[in-house]
Amino acid sequence: MIFLANDNSCKDTRRYEQPSITVDNAVQMRGVTKIFGSVIANDKVDLDIRHGEILSLLGENGSGKTTLMNMLSGIYFPDEGEVYVEGEPVTIRSPKDAIDLGIGMVHQHFKLVDVLTATENIILGLKEPGRLNLKKAAEKIRAICDKYGFVVEPEKKVYDMSVSEKQTVEIVKVLYRGANILVLDEPTAVLTPQETEKLFDVIRNMKEDGKSIIIITHKLHEVMAISDRVAVLRKGEHVADVDTVETNPQELTDMMVGHAVRLNINRPEPKNRVKRLEIRDLSVNNVYGLRAVDKANFDVYGGEILGIAGISGCGQKELLEAIAGLQSTEEGSSVRYYPEDTDEFKELVGMNPLDIKKAGIGFSFVPEDRLGMGLVGSVGMVDNMMLRSYRDGHSIFTDHKAPKKLAEAVKEQLEVVTPSINTPVRSLSGGNVQKVLVGREIAANPKVLMTAYAVRGLDINTSYTIYNLLTEQKMKGVAVIYVGEDLDVLLELCDRILVLCGGKVNGILDARTATKEQVGLLMTNLQEKEENAQ
Amino acid sequence: MSSVHTVREPLIRISKRSGMPVWKSWLIRLAAVLVALLLSGLFILSVTGLNPIKVYVAMFEGALGTTRKTWFTIRDTMMLLCISIGLAPAFKMKFWNIGAEGQVLVGGIATAGLMIYLGDGSISTPALLVLMAVVSLLAGALWGIIPAVFKARWGTNETLFTLMMNYVAIQLTSYCVALWENPFGSNTVGVINRQTKVGWFPEVFGQNFGLNVIIVLVLTVGMYVYLKYSKQGYEITVLGESENTARYAGMKPGGVIIRTMAISGAICGLAGFIAVAGASHTISTSTAGGQGFTAIIVAWLAKFNTFVMLLISFILAFLQKGAMEIASQFKLNDFASNVITGIILFCIIASEFFINYRMVLRKRKEAEHK
Numbered sequence: 001m002i003f004l005a006n007d008n009s010c011k012d013t014r015r016y017e018q019p020s021i022t023v024d025n026a027v028q029m030r031g032v033t034k035i036f037g038s039v040i041a042n043d044k045v046d047l048d049i050r051h052g053e054i055l056s057l058l059g060e061n062g063s064g065k066t067t068l069m070n071m072l073s074g075i076y077f078p079d080e081g082e083v084y085v086e087g088e089p090v091t092i093r094s095p096k097d098a099i100d101l102g103i104g105m106v107h108q109h110f111k112l113v114d115v116l117t118a119t120e121n122i123i124l125g126l127k128e129p130g131r132l133n134l135k136k137a138a139e140k141i142r143a144i145c146d147k148y149g150f151v152v153e154p155e156k157k158v159y160d161m162s163v164s165e166k167q168t169v170e171i172v173k174v175l176y177r178g179a180n181i182l183v184l185d186e187p188t189a190v191l192t193p194q195e196t197e198k199l200f201d202v203i204r205n206m207k208e209d210g211k212s213i214i215i216i217t218h219k220l221h222e223v224m225a226i227s228d229r230v231a232v233l234r235k236g237e238h239v240a241d242v243d244t245v246e247t248n249p250q251e252l253t254d255m256m257v258g259h260a261v262r263l264n265i266n267r268p269e270p271k272n273r274v275k276r277l278e279i280r281d282l283s284v285n286n287v288y289g290l291r292a293v294d295k296a297n298f299d300v301y302g303g304e305i306l307g308i309a310g311i312s313g314c315g316q317k318e319l320l321e322a323i324a325g326l327q328s329t330e331e332g333s334s335v336r337y338y339p340e341d342t343d344e345f346k347e348l349v350g351m352n353p354l355d356i357k358k359a360g361i362g363f364s365f366v367p368e369d370r371l372g373m374g375l376v377g378s379v380g381m382v383d384n385m386m387l388r389s390y391r392d393g394h395s396i397f398t399d400h401k402a403p404k405k406l407a408e409a410v411k412e413q414l415e416v417v418t419p420s421i422n423t424p425v426r427s428l429s430g431g432n433v434q435k436v437l438v439g440r441e442i443a444a445n446p447k448v449l450m451t452a453y454a455v456r457g458l459d460i461n462t463s464y465t466i467y468n469l470l471t472e473q474k475m476k477g478v479a480v481i482y483v484g485e486d487l488d489v490l491l492e493l494c495d496r497i498l499v500l501c502g503g504k505v506n507g508i509l510d511a512r513t514a515t516k517e518q519v520g521l522l523m524t525n526l527q528e529k530e531e532n533a534q
Numbered sequence: 535m536s537s538v539h540t541v542r543e544p545l546i547r548i549s550k551r552s553g554m555p556v557w558k559s560w561l562i563r564l565a566a567v568l569v570a571l572l573l574s575g576l577f578i579l580s581v582t583g584l585n586p587i588k589v590y591v592a593m594f595e596g597a598l599g600t601t602r603k604t605w606f607t608i609r610d611t612m613m614l615l616c617i618s619i620g621l622a623p624a625f626k627m628k629f630w631n632i633g634a635e636g637q638v639l640v641g642g643i644a645t646a647g648l649m650i651y652l653g654d655g656s657i658s659t660p661a662l663l664v665l666m667a668v669v670s671l672l673a674g675a676l677w678g679i680i681p682a683v684f685k686a687r688w689g690t691n692e693t694l695f696t697l698m699m700n701y702v703a704i705q706l707t708s709y710c711v712a713l714w715e716n717p718f719g720s721n722t723v724g725v726i727n728r729q730t731k732v733g734w735f736p737e738v739f740g741q742n743f744g745l746n747v748i749i750v751l752v753l754t755v756g757m758y759v760y761l762k763y764s765k766q767g768y769e770i771t772v773l774g775e776s777e778n779t780a781r782y783a784g785m786k787p788g789g790v791i792i793r794t795m796a797i798s799g800a801i802c803g804l805a806g807f808i809a810v811a812g813a814s815h816t817i818s819t820s821t822a823g824g825q826g827f828t829a830i831i832v833a834w835l836a837k838f839n840t841f842v843m844l845l846i847s848f849i850l851a852f853l854q855k856g857a858m859e860i861a862s863q864f865k866l867n868d869f870a871s872n873v874i875t876g877i878i879l880f881c882i883i884a885s886e887f888f889i890n891y892r893m894v895l896r897k898r899k900e901a902e903h904k
Contacts (some may be wrong), residue, residue, distance in 0.1 A: 372776050375779065376779055378775055379775075387779070387783045388784070390768050396764050397765065398765050
């Protein structure tokens with residue numbers, strides 16, 4: 001198998017083999033394989049899920065966790081292998097088959113109808129005999145909530161709900177349908193530390209009730225906090241199965257990655273801090289005309305990394321896009337750029353990206369939406385390298401020589417895995433796509449480097465490559481803005497952390513002294529509702 | 535291994551295929567043509583009782599049998615190709631220009647009008663030809679710019695807009711036909727300048743349609759280079775992929791849309807010029823003859839590669855001519871020959887599915903298990 005890494009540094013490279021079929025287990029998967037084109041997403045995976053346990057399914061992005069669970073919940077059909085529920089062989093062809101077997105999955109992206117209430121969403125699609133009885137349904141929902149400690153208002157419309165409320169509705173929906181085996185796909189990705197704790201309490205209650213819960217995750221501290229057992233997937237294979245009490249984060253990382261990884265980020269003290277950007281009263285409305293960023297005030301310094309934390313959809317995207325000239329700002333907004341060696345500033349509000357470039361301001365921006373904004377998916381690395389510089393020169397034709405050189409350099413330095421520098425970047429893996437984007441933006445020798453979720457979806461090694469690149473830029477005097485979602489990383493990588501809450505700057509902390517709880521509190525403590533959350 | 539689980543497994547599943555060697559994909563396309571010939575052979579045999587081989591020979595004769603017939607096929611190929619080239623930049627930008635019919639017609643009206651009003655010999659034919667070309671380019675460009683401006687400014691749906699512009703152009707043509715009626719009461723314009731041939735394409739290499747070929751081939755090469763190597767072509771590629779990416783790169787999407795549609799409309803307008811001055815020498819509501827829609831298929835099948843468009847245009851013109859021939863030779867009606875054309879086209883398009891996807895049969899999988 002070509003996907004089997006030939007590394008022997010990990011102590012457990014042998015495929016994990018499960019014992020024989022037995023009714024003692026809730027679910028047993030045997031030899032389950034799923035292939036997409038030339039990519040083997042799951043390779044002969046054996047997995048057992050016991051009664052009344054919390055199992056963490058751990059693995060890097062692209063290791064096949066979600067694919068495996070999608071097969072259990074009827075979204076995909078396995079190419080090979082068998083699934084047993086309570087010791088009986090079963091065929092799961094659709095989510096309905098899965099729920100009939102008591103298997104329910106809560107997806108990473110919620111599948112709720114915004115204009116319906118919690119109750120309506122929960123009973124949606126159920127074919128119960130007789131007339132629709134919303135009251136009875138609401139009672140049943142309340143009973144479920146009381147039993148496990150959920151907080152759901154059955155009459156509340158989904159568009160009025162916060163992200164964690166929506167998630168709760170999704171979980172209740174699955175329980176309402178009688179699921180005994182719950183799969184939660186990265187449930188904490190969108191939650192604050194406080195909300196995560198609450199969710200874990202509920203999960204523990206469900207476990208007490210004898211339900212089996214599988215949590216798909218790549219966050220190690222959560223694995224340690226909640227689960228009884230950990231199954232580790234790597235490159236589509238089930239490589240390890242350990243009891244949580246017998247392992248530690250370092251060992252789990254090594255198993256995930258396949259070789260030893262150092263989990264520390266080098267953070268040198270900033271030197272020669274100089275003010276680059278002065279942002280005053282910056283307000284931005286989103287596409288729906290709602291206020292996404294509300295009178296933001298802060299400064300950005302060259303030579304430091306400014307982290308931006310916040311629940312997803314709190315104005316991070318709009319804030320960065322406004323600074324980059326991609327969003328129109330509201331009246332009174334001001335973004336001042338201070339060039340080198342002079343006190344005269346340039347007002348950036350009202351400039352588009354081309355104006356900014358023409359003004360000689362070195363702005364680099366790694367947007368959140370890589371293929372939808374930062375890159376052109378249908379063309380190769382060469383053509384992507386010239387995205388921001390294709391206008392250079394007077395010829396009506398594009399110059400391919402310089403971009404080709406740059407593409408080759410980026411490919412070599414960042415170890416981009418691609419068949420050729422002309423292969424459409426869409427067909428590269430997420431990590432390689434990000435390397436192409438970051439590589440291009442850094443190669444522009446920026447004065448300000450803004451990154452939004454620069455490591456989202458990347459494997460651990462690539463993530464650390466990116467962290468190092470950012471730190472390198474910082475030491476070169478670049479003002480780096482890092483919008484991130486992993487608080488641990490923010491606290492380790494950045495010099496200062498700006499916390500957004502509902503579009504407002506809710507505080508700026510020193511990253512060397514701040515704690516996760518402090519950041520988490522600032523992320524949520526504004527009493528206003530989030531209006532633009534997904 | 536348990537066999538219970540296979541009971542409810544779907545019979546056929548479809549999964550995406552990763553890169554297939556080029557030679558293999560062309561082999562599949564060739565096979566599709568053979569299957570098409572087989573299928574339509576069955577159709578011919580069962581419905582008309584004719585010998586399919588004879589019918590195919592007749593088709594070939596009809597399209598390429600004599601020099602004269604060959605040139606007619608070439609003329610139609612060039613017309614279709616010209617419109618497809620016009621559509622290519624718009625469609626590459628994901629601007630669904632369904633309005634080629636109208637753009638061709640307004641180009642044709644402009645040409646016919648100039649031929650009629652300046653046909654008295656007051657201006658030399660070469661000068662008139664240049665003038666007609668320029669005016670038809672402008673007319674087509676105008677027809678393309680109108681929906682583009684609305685799209686750029688107010689985000690209107692370009693598919694509906696360009697489609698409706700066709701009807702405006704058709705009515706405009708009807709008006710002009712009534713205006714220029716010749717002879718009076720015929721409700722047609724008739725052949726313009728039949729005696730003087732003022733404003734007609736001159737013979738090139740002793741051929742009536744030589745100039746058509748030269749103009750369109752120049753456009754073929756030009757558009758290929760424009761899309762692939764020019765800065766504007768790059769902007770079209772980026773904007774077609776994502777408007778956000780275009781803005782991120784500092785482009786002005788509205789401006790690119792308007793500029794590209796001006797080019798797209800202008801080339802379609804030029805196709806109208808070629809149709810009127812270089813082929814029919816008259817104007818009617820059927821001057822575009824649905825080719826504005828057929829050209830969409832050509833542009834898409836060729837994935838905007840103008841040289842592949844040449845091949846596809848030729849196949850379509852060939853099929854059309856062949857179908858007409860068998861219709862007259864075997865006294866089949868038009869519909870029967872259209873069925874044959876349809877079967878062949880269907881098979882060619884369907885073969886793309888087998889190039890991109892593979893089918894997994896349940897049985898095959900079971901065999902693998904054993």
